[in-house]
Amino acid sequence: MKGSANRDAFLRMNFLYQAAHTTLVQNPDNTQVARFYIATLKTVAKRLVLRIHPHMKRTICKRCDLLLIPGVTATVRVRARREQHTVLTCLECKRVKRFTSRDDYKLWVEQPESQQAADSKKQQSRQKQFNKKPNTSQQDSRKLDKLVETQPSCSGKGSDQQRAVIVPKKS
Numbered sequence: 001m002k003g004s005a006n007r008d009a010f011l012r013m014n015f016l017y018q019a020a021h022t023t024l025v026q027n028p029d030n031t032q033v034a035r036f037y038i039a040t041l042k043t044v045a046k047r048l049v050l051r052i053h054p055h056m057k058r059t060i061c062k063r064c065d066l067l068l069i070p071g072v073t074a075t076v077r078v079r080a081r082r083e084q085h086t087v088l089t090c091l092e093c094k095r096v097k098r099f100t101s102r103d104d105y106k107l108w109v110e111q112p113e114s115q116q117a118a119d120s121k122k123q124q125s126r127q128k129q130f131n132k133k134p135n136t137s138q139q140d141s142r143k144l145d146k147l148v149e150t151q152p153s154c155s156g157k158g159s160d161q162q163r164a165v166i167v168p169k170k171s
């Protein structure tokens, strides 16, 4: 139940992440398009109070929303000072991310307490959404649909309906 309710959102986030990756691999100078995809991904997650998977989150620049690909948009260095850690530097804005190399380190989502916290948080946010304006989130997601549709490079498998919407605009 819980998973299927947000299935579309997760599919879209996955797609946007892959679109950003493909864009950058094909042309590393095309950072603006990649940023747009990642910014959209973050908006989707924020609206629906969904957690971006840590593996995704660790490859997104916190300052400029660029997807960090080692050797393309970021550098990776292992530092031994203090405690051994990895430094991931965004080449566009020079913002650094540091990850510990500790063996027993566990991400928050890997800890059992996180599940309880997530459940109670989701309930709270759902109540808030019902109490406030229920229409806004729908409108915003429609806006996002349009934005994504108008990007030609990401139309991997657009449905026939989407294409039918785009065609009249061009003519």
Ligand SMILES: [Zn+2]
Residues within 6 Å of the ligand: 061, 062, 063, 064, 065, 066, 090, 091, 092, 093, 094, 095
């Ligand atoms: Zn950056």
